[in-house]
Amino acid sequence: MTYRYDGSFGGFLCSMFCSFERKEFPIQIVMQTQFAASIFEDSRPIETESEKAKRVFKGLEKAIGQNEAHSFFQVFLSEDSLAIQYAFNLLHSIFEGNKNILENYGDEQVLYFSQTLKKVSRERHRMKAFIRFQKSSDGLFFAVIAPDFNVLPLVISFFKKRYADQVWLIYDEKRNYGMMYNKIAVEEVQLTESDKNSLVHSSQSVQLDTTEEKYQQLWKAYFKSTNIVARKNIKLHLRHVPKRYWRYLTEKK
Secondary structure, eight states: OEEEEOSSHHHHHHHHHHHHHTTOOSOEEEEGGGOOOOTTSOEEEOOOOHHHHHHHHHHHHHHHOHHHHHHHHHHHTTOOHHHHHHHHHHHHHHHTTOTTGGGOTTSHHHHHHHHHHHHHHHHHHHHHHHOOOEEBTTSOEEEEEOOSSOOHHHHHHHHHHHTTTSOEEEEETTTTEEEEEOSSOEEEEOOOHHHHHHHHTHHHHSOBOHHHHHHHHHHHHHHHHHOOGGGOOHHHHHHHSOGGGGGGOGGGO
């Protein structure tokens, strides 16, 4: 049996609710947009209902604790279909009573789950370290990102606390959505294609605040002046700051 869900974490949890409600397992879960119908296999559409999703997640927290339960959300954000399938299978096993299954690294599914979790956590850490805001002429601080995994939901609370007195937008150009903070609350936003292109190519399309331009020039000059050629260690530098993150750093532009 294949469950077709909407691609949200709520839909993922509701798939588990349906599996127990209908006593159907094993289940293959597939995003509706990626589903390929087959005459040889039964499938079922899953409706996302917030109350059912909350019940499942609260049950998971009760079974294994908040931190371990949150790891399922992080693995889900990897967007790795195999990791998500394994997470579903492990979730089912936990609700069957095997609460310590995540400690069994001899299990192929547990190992892959753990490795995926580490990758997502590493990307989250790097986004928190490397995201740089620019200030537009209308006072909005903005940053454009394209992380390997969908880690934007994992870094929002960090930036909300750190920049609580500013209006800012972090936009994921790869997934075409962003999070905007208005000093009160955070809301998800989706830009039109033209607005997205303007933001992505901000140096040409978005009018920057004059102090922002001066700051960038000063920072580049400072970085250049402190960059001692004789002490360059490119391999070490790339290990700590991989080249794909350079786009976020003012000194690398």
